[in-house]
Amino acid sequence: MDVNILNIVVILIVFVFTYIGIIHNRVSKTTAAVFGGIAITIFMLLFKMEDPRTGILLNEEDLIHFRDLEVIALIFGFLMLVDVTSESGIFHYIAIKILKLSKGDPIKLVRYFGGLSVILSMLVGNISAMMIVGSLTLIACERLEFNPKPYIIIELSMTTVGGIMTLVASIPNIIVSQAFDIGFMEFFAVGAPWGIVTMVVNFMVFERIYKKDFKLKISAKELERRVNEFDEWATVKNKQHFYLSAIILSLAIIGFIFSEQIGLSLTIIAVTAGMVAVIANSRNIEDSMSKVDWGLISFFLGLFVIVAAMDAVGILELTANFLVDILPDNGLMASIIILWFVSVISAIVDNIVVAAAFAPILFTVANANAAYSPMVIAWATIFGASFGGGLTPIGAPSAVIGIALLKRKTGVKIGWGEFIKTQGVATLIRIIISMGYLALLVLIFPA
Numbered sequence: 001m002d003v004n005i006l007n008i009v010v011i012l013i014v015f016v017f018t019y020i021g022i023i024h025n026r027v028s029k030t031t032a033a034v035f036g037g038i039a040i041t042i043f044m045l046l047f048k049m050e051d052p053r054t055g056i057l058l059n060e061e062d063l064i065h066f067r068d069l070e071v072i073a074l075i076f077g078f079l080m081l082v083d084v085t086s087e088s089g090i091f092h093y094i095a096i097k098i099l100k101l102s103k104g105d106p107i108k109l110v111r112y113f114g115g116l117s118v119i120l121s122m123l124v125g126n127i128s129a130m131m132i133v134g135s136l137t138l139i140a141c142e143r144l145e146f147n148p149k150p151y152i153i154i155e156l157s158m159t160t161v162g163g164i165m166t167l168v169a170s171i172p173n174i175i176v177s178q179a180f181d182i183g184f185m186e187f188f189a190v191g192a193p194w195g196i197v198t199m200v201v202n203f204m205v206f207e208r209i210y211k212k213d214f215k216l217k218i219s220a221k222e223l224e225r226r227v228n229e230f231d232e233w234a235t236v237k238n239k240q241h242f243y244l245s246a247i248i249l250s251l252a253i254i255g256f257i258f259s260e261q262i263g264l265s266l267t268i269i270a271v272t273a274g275m276v277a278v279i280a281n282s283r284n285i286e287d288s289m290s291k292v293d294w295g296l297i298s299f300f301l302g303l304f305v306i307v308a309a310m311d312a313v314g315i316l317e318l319t320a321n322f323l324v325d326i327l328p329d330n331g332l333m334a335s336i337i338i339l340w341f342v343s344v345i346s347a348i349v350d351n352i353v354v355a356a357a358f359a360p361i362l363f364t365v366a367n368a369n370a371a372y373s374p375m376v377i378a379w380a381t382i383f384g385a386s387f388g389g390g391l392t393p394i395g396a397p398s399a400v401i402g403i404a405l406l407k408r409k410t411g412v413k414i415g416w417g418e419f420i421k422t423q424g425v426a427t428l429i430r431i432i433i434s435m436g437y438l439a440l441l442v443l444i445f446p447a
Contacts, residue, residue, distance in 0.1 A: 004313065006047070019353065033301075034301070037306055076270075076292065077267065079293060080277070080288065081274040092235040096230045098113065100230065113133055113151065114155060117162060120132060125163075125168060126170050127397050137152060137155060138152075142410075143226050149414065153402075155402060157390060157427070166256075167183075172385035179362075198433070201429060210422075238281075244281060252273035255269040320364035331442055331447050335377055342384025342385055343388030343391065346391075347389065347391035351385040351396055370447060379441055387431050388431065
């Protein structure tokens with residue numbers, strides 16, 4: 001492939017500045033990604049860039065791929081579904097029921113809310129799970145006179161655990177699964193067992209770290225009385241909408257599970273479920289559309305345009321060829337190197353960005369060497385993006401949300417040092433033991 005060095009330099013300059021903007025606190029990620037996409041499009045047209053494989057001039061149509069639009073549509077439909085069902089009060093109802101089951105016991109509360117964080121992450125995504133469980137946790141801790149910091153840290157850690165259990169649990173999962181063509185049940189069969197193992201390990205690590213923070217300040221009887229004052233129906237404005245939302249969400253999950261059998265894509269199911277939820281709950285379509293996080297959608301559009309431009313001028317292929325040359329021929333060793341590489345990058349840059357940039361590269365790498373199993377490479381990427389994002393406070397969106405919630409509601413800050421010594425340590429343990437799971441996957445999915 002005869003590449004144009006000038007084209008590559010121009011695209012890489014825009015790429016680097018865009019990513020600096022994405023990780024810089026003073027610039028909105030959406031603004032950085034959108035302007036990066038616009039700049040790349042303008043430069044591509046001004047420099048009359050050619051596809052090095054065909055010699056044909058590139059245009060705007062080369063920067064928007066159907067698969068990228070399919071990912072965006074899936075995220076859009078899922079956001080719509082979660083937004084409507086959340087407003088019905090169903091998730092807060094479940095959370096308060098679980099709070100009452102704990103009777104205010106601090107160890108039970110951390111285990112139940114940690115488990116709930118995992119389950120909600122599986123079903124509605126780790127960002128929504130953190131917002132739902134985190135908000136109630138802060139209210140409960142204030143009323144029960146508990147230190148909220150350990151609970152928030154454990155919950156945001158558990159969202160990353162739940163984030164590997166289903167395809168829709170996190171955006172990196174969706175991006176990598178689309179690139180490697182992994183179905184919902186295929187994903188669940190591999191991710192769920194490992195999620196359960198890492199959840200148990202997580203509890204063991206955190207209960208040891210925060211042992212002193214779970215001592216009672218008031219009597220167990222008084223705790224139970226205060227817990228029972230919570231009303232699970234308080235956030236339910238309309239019981240009919242509550243039950244309809246529960247039914248629609250359940251049907252959507254069943255649709256995801258059996259998508260291959262019924263012959264519908266996850267995107268069609270998610271968009272349909274989201275629109276049905278809006279109509280069933282008597283909501284105005286325009287009003288519901290206005291509440292969708294269009295900033296996030298725009299972020300993805302800009303990001304996918306940048307990645308497509310890098311592919312169009314040959315950068316992704318060159319990077320993939322470079323990785324093929326330096327990675328060992330041993331499939332397990334290659335997947336372990338990818339696991340650590342993606343983990344470290346995800347700790348520095350948002351793991352969504354990492355998944356979008358490296359999924360197509362690693363797909364090429366996985367298929368370039370007969371010794372590699374594409375499924376194992378895919379899971380090394382998923383583990384790296386999901387777990388690696390938990391190494392630092394800026395790596396995973398759920399961590400950013402949890403820390404922001406704690407600071408906004410209580411004024412309590414979680415610094416980098418404390419985060420790394422707690423959540424960072426737990427994440428490091430997860431990544432280390434995941435190497436053993438990759439070894440098992442090599443046996444299950446041979447090259």
